[in-house]
Amino acid sequence: MRQETPTFETRLKRNALAIETLLGRLLGLSTEPDEIVRPENLLGAMRHGVLNGGKRLRPFLVIECADLLGGSVDAALRVGAALECVHCYSLVHDDLPAMDDDDIRRGQPTVHKAFDEATAILAGDSLLTFAFDIVASPETPLADVQKTALVLALSRAAGHGGMAGGQALDLAAEKSAPDEAGIVTLQAMKTGALLRFACEAGAIVAGADATDRQRLRSFGEKIGLAFQLADDLLDLTADAETMGKATGKDAARGKGTLVALHGQAWAEARLEQLVAEAETLLEPYGARSSILAETARFIANRRN
């Protein structure tokens, strides 16, 4: 019987299960050293915000990028789980009434609906904090120099100069529509920074040199742009049932997107171009990088 390489879809699903399992274990009731107690209600809200059956695309990128360069998959899985905590915290806070005011996420009540606003704020805060805990933990099999690099890169990607800053620009964009350059900056921060980090983190986990690290970082930037463009297309065309959340909200709020500026045909052509550029960046790695190339195409073509 011939041994088949798992397909992209199989690999993505297998990874999602591994991340869900690890996060479930990390967010169990038993305390770690230095923790006093884990309040049950808060832990429940954190679990609700993070154990949501997501695709775990960001952890997948960490793991596949680390694997490409010969890094430890165990370490990459933990760094991926940390990154997913940051991603999920941002969703919990973005859904709050003072922010995007969403009641439904992945077909489930958002954390502030299932619990309450105060608990959702604290659950988001705790997930963000926990991400750094997971990276620095003795259970993460990496050298201290790698952990420090990961903490620095993650905090820059997530903070005022990255994701949180992008969300602030997004709020401002509801009042005064940004021009094209403004939209590009906003999206590079809000969505792009964490995807860029995911790929760069894989290189850090693998102890890669500056060239490989920069190459995967650039790859992450390309797929970040593709991700946002695909998202904007979806917001325009998909229905709420497919997405598991409210759609058409960006347009309704007058938020500028590149799709709104240039049209659907332009966006589809641009997506193809971004995938081609991402693939070119992977060329030095040959056939080993085929999963990452498929990931880029998956991101460009996703329907939810």
Next chain:
Amino acid sequence: MRQETPTFETRLKRNALAIETLLGRLLGLSTEPDEIVRPENLLGAMRHGVLNGGKRLRPFLVIECADLLGGSVDAALRVGAALECVHCYSLVHDDLPAMDDDDIRRGQPTVHKAFDEATAILAGDSLLTFAFDIVASPETPLADVQKTALVLALSRAAGHGGMAGGQALDLAAEKSAPDEAGIVTLQAMKTGALLRFACEAGAIVAGADATDRQRLRSFGEKIGLAFQLADDLLDLTADAETMGKATGKDAARGKGTLVALHGQAWAEARLEQLVAEAETLLEPYGARSSILAETARFIANRRN
């Protein structure tokens, strides 16, 4: 002319100025590597939340504990600034309408009043994230093994098993009053964990052995208990003008405190006992630890 050792008050003020200056510089408009832009409004809210003329007691503890054991004061200052970002983020989020709903902090409008709720949420998120950035930054003159230890200890002190968890217990305490053990746990998490971390962080910065690290950690626990007891006494006795914030709110909300359970005389005796225990822990360091002993007394006797 005889050279005087600066008094405690002078040292505390000098330190507060150094922290304020460093935080002001760190939160300037110029970006660091990996930051895309620093949105002006978000940065303004972060500055409003953190550059508030506080006593900077937590950074003071980091610096004095590091200094006691021969650690770098420059490194301790940066770690202190990081810790202050965590402390201030917690105040920004605690003041939100969904949490304690406070309009005034240190005689100034709270961040969500001076800006808006969404910006206050993001400013808090960004300050928390920035704390880990500051610790991991190449500008912090510490070994990677120290940075990893600091990131781990800080995330455990601040997260679901520490400060944020304590705030969650505090919210629950408004609905069902905890018993004495519950109050002690809540306070150890909400207030104690960061003060414990401050002292332990000084030991980590100094590259201290396990004995010294544990000793300063225990010292931090004692002054954490004293801090909260003094706070509860103040909430009962001080007026809003002295405190620069609303007072008597705990009692009004039916929140249990040890002062409410055991009375003012008991609390004052217990404070003296805690200061004595803290001083005993400092005995091996002799006269060099007099500033830390004064800090313990200051915390127990503070009037705002």
